[in-house]
Amino acid sequence: MSAETRADIVVIGAGPAGIAAAVRATEANRRVVVLDEAPNVGGQIWRHRSVGTLGTDARAWIDRLSRTNADVRRGVAVVDVVMGGESGDITVVAERHPGGVAVIRASALVIATGARERFVPFPGWTLPGVTGIGGAQALLKQGATFRGKRVVIAGTGPLILPVAASLTDAGARVMLVADQAPFHAVRDFAISLLAQPETLLQAAMYRLAFLRTPYAMGTWVTAASGSDRLTTVTVANSRTTWSLPCDFLATGYGLVPNVDLARFVGCTTAEGAVVVDERQGTSVPRVFAAGEVTGVGGVALAVAEGEIAGAAAAGVARIDPSLGRRRQALRVVARRMERAFALRPELRSLARDDTIICRCEDVRRAAIASLSDSRQAKLYARAGMGACQGRVCGPALELLFGWQPGTVRSPLEPARLSTLSTAALVGAASSDAVHSAGS
Numbered sequence: 001m002s003a004e005t006r007a008d009i010v011v012i013g014a015g016p017a018g019i020a021a022a023v024r025a026t027e028a029n030r031r032v033v034v035l036d037e038a039p040n041v042g043g044q045i046w047r048h049r050s051v052g053t054l055g056t057d058a059r060a061w062i063d064r065l066s067r068t069n070a071d072v073r074r075g076v077a078v079v080d081v082v083m084g085g086e087s088g089d090i091t092v093v094a095e096r097h098p099g100g101v102a103v104i105r106a107s108a109l110v111i112a113t114g115a116r117e118r119f120v121p122f123p124g125w126t127l128p129g130v131t132g133i134g135g136a137q138a139l140l141k142q143g144a145t146f147r148g149k150r151v152v153i154a155g156t157g158p159l160i161l162p163v164a165a166s167l168t169d170a171g172a173r174v175m176l177v178a179d180q181a182p183f184h185a186v187r188d189f190a191i192s193l194l195a196q197p198e199t200l201l202q203a204a205m206y207r208l209a210f211l212r213t214p215y216a217m218g219t220w221v222t223a224a225s226g227s228d229r230l231t232t233v234t235v236a237n238s239r240t241t242w243s244l245p246c247d248f249l250a251t252g253y254g255l256v257p258n259v260d261l262a263r264f265v266g267c268t269t270a271e272g273a274v275v276v277d278e279r280q281g282t283s284v285p286r287v288f289a290a291g292e293v294t295g296v297g298g299v300a301l302a303v304a305e306g307e308i309a310g311a312a313a314a315g316v317a318r319i320d321p322s323l324g325r326r327r328q329a330l331r332v333v334a335r336r337m338e339r340a341f342a343l344r345p346e347l348r349s350l351a352r353d354d355t356i357i358c359r360c361e362d363v364r365r366a367a368i369a370s371l372s373d374s375r376q377a378k379l380y381a382r383a384g385m386g387a388c389q390g391r392v393c394g395p396a397l398e399l400l401f402g403w404q405p406g407t408v409r410s411p412l413e414p415a416r417l418s419t420l421s422t423a424a425l426v427g428a429a430s431s432d433a434v435h436s437a438g439s
Contacts, residue, residue, distance in 0.1 A: 004103040005071070007033040009313045010092050012078055012261060013112035015043020016058075016299050017291025019065050020306030021110045021313070026068040028314035033104050034065075034072045035094055037413075041065065041072060043114055044134060045299055047141050061303070076102060077413040080423035081109070081265050083284070090286065093423040095415050101422045108286045108313040111262050111274070112306060115255035115292035118395045120343075121357050121365070122350040123223040129230030129248050136250035137163045140170055147171030149247040152233045154178040154221045156341045157254045158203070158298075165209035167250075174210055175244055178219035178235055180253070181341045186217050189340035196333065221251055222350055236346075253343055255296045256395045262289055264408040271295075278324065280309035288313050297334030304330060348400055357400070358393040360386020365400075374403040387414065 009025050011018045014036035025032045034041075042048055046058040054062065065072065075097040082091040089105045096102055117132040119125070131139065133155050140146065151172040153164050156179050164177045179186065193200040207215065218237050224246075225232040233246040257273045268275045268283040273295040280288045290309035291302035304327040311319045351357065353366035361382040368377045374390075374397055377383040383397065384390030390397075390405065397403045411420060 003100070004105065005033060007031045007071070007104055007106040009033075009108045009110060009310075010035065010090070010104050010106040011110040011112060011310075012036075012092070013043065013114055013291070013293075014038070014041040014072065014074070015112060015114050015291060015302065016046060016061065017114070017293075017302040017306035017309070018043070018110070018112035019061050020303045021112060021288075021290055021310030022070045022072070023061070023064050023068055024307045024310030024316075025110075025314040026070045028311060028316055030314045032068075032070040033106070034070055035076045035078060035092070035102075035104075036072075036074055037077050039074055041074065044138065047138055053141075057299075073102065077415070078261065079413055079415045079419050080410045080426070081261065081412075082423075082426050083265055088286075091426050093419070093426055095413070095419040099416075101419045103422065103426060108288065109265070110306075110309050110313050111265075111267070111282075111287065111289040111293055112291045112302075112309075113258040113261050113293050114302075115257050115296055116391060117252040118254050118256045118399075119251075119392055120253050120347045120350060120399060121355050121396050122221060123352055123355050124225055124230070125251070126356050126359055127224050127226050127230045128228070129226070129246075130224050131248075131250055133159055133163050133250045133252035134255075135252075136248070137166065140166055145170070146248065149173065150175050150245055151248045151250065152176045152178070152221075152235075152244065152246045153250045154180075154219070154233075154235065155250075155252040155254075156180045156343065157252075158337065158341075159252070159255075161203055161206035163250060164213065164215075165206040168210040168213065172248070174213045175246060176214050176216060176235065177210065178216045178221070179341075180220040180344055180347065181217060182344075183217040185340045185342075189336055192336050193333070199333075220344070220347065221249065224249055253347070254341060255292060257293045257295065258391075259293055260389075260391075260408050261412060262287075262293060263405075264410070264412060276305075279312035279319065280305055281312060286313075295331075295334060296338070297330055298337075301327065301330035301334060343399065351400065357396060358383040358386065360388055360392075363393075368397075368401075374406045377403070378406065 008030040009032045011034045022034045076094045078094045080093040090109045092104045094102045117134045151174045222236045223234040234243045262274045274289040288309040290305035351365045363383040367381045
């Protein structure tokens with residue numbers, strides 16, 4: 001059974017950017033519906049089992065959201081978005097868990113779908129015991145135990161530091177923390193943070209938490225080994241290669257904006273992120289975007305963009321200029337971070353012919369190496385056709401072969417037949433309304 005709701009603004013994503021957007025929009029007396037797949041608001045970065053486990057800023061924003069009249073719906077997956085129709089509505093069709101369909105009609109849409117981890121395939125990366133760096137953080141926050149386990153953390157980016165600190169605090173035997181970025185690049189980025197001493201101090205505190213663990217820069221994983229599960233990790237730098245025993249490997253190479261929904265509704269993207277104007281407006285009228293979907297830049301930037309997007313979607317004529325200044329300063333830091341942790345070319349040659357690239361469909365590199373683009377990879381080898389719909393292998397294919405992602409189609413998420421039926425009816429009604437208005 002479907003339930004229809006009328007709102008002024010629908011916000012998709014309840015991470016820091018989505019929360020800030022919803023708060024600002026409701027404070028401007030707009031009716032707001034917030035949709036998110038997770039059981040709790042906060043997104044991946046503010047993932048929590050209870051509010052008491054959150055930091056001060058996260059708790060403050062979540063409390064602020066709870067005091068608004070925003071209609072926050074958790075455990076909801078967006079399946080389709082229909083633009084146009086009666087009164088030019090934007091109609092969102094979503095599937096509720098454990099059952100039911102929700103249809104929300106609104107005048108404006110804020111996309112705050114965040115980012116996901118980038119994985120670089122290497123021999124053994126699909127072994128049990130190998131996860132993403134963010135995945136390890138999520139497991140820890142959900143109560144998984146790492147006490148006594150030999151852990152290697154390897155990849156790139158600032159997320160390495162808090163995860164290494166958290167796993168050490170949780171009793172893990174962190175054997176090595178490795179970042180593929182060269183020492184001079186990380187050093188220069190750290191020096192640039194002197195203008196933000198709080199950020200630099202926080203990074204230093206994280207490092208102190210795992211001070212006894214080697215922190216190697218210009219170092220990366222080349223292979224993971226084991227019969228039934230991970231037992232050994234091989235790492236390399238520009239001079240040598242060595243192996244060390246390991247029970248758990250957390251590896252990830254930064255984040256990539258989650259732009260599927262934005263591309264689906266027609267938003268222009270550049271360099272993998274949604275293009276926005278000074279009011280966080282996209283190329284599609286009445287569609288705004290905020291947070292990591294517009295470019296990876298951290299929590300503070302996501303919140304600033306969310307506040308601007310929420311106010312703009314609500315029709316606020318003059319948005320607090322200090323928000324724009326804060327956003328600009330944080331974007332400068334984000335660009336420096338992107339340059340410092342740019343992926344080195346050696347990562348493109350880690351996968352061998354028998355290395356799995358698409359985990360869902362067990363597609364190996366040899367099966368796609370001779371193809372010309374991601375569409376051929378889908379048609380001839382089924383790469384990107386599995387349950388994740390290319391969310392994992394897509395960025396890997398782009399890194400390895402330079403292939404751009406293919407067309408995004410409905411349904412945006414796996415859905416029940418009843419949900420797809422509702423989406424089809426909504427789409428047909430909107431199409432009829434558009435045709436009637438034009439005749």
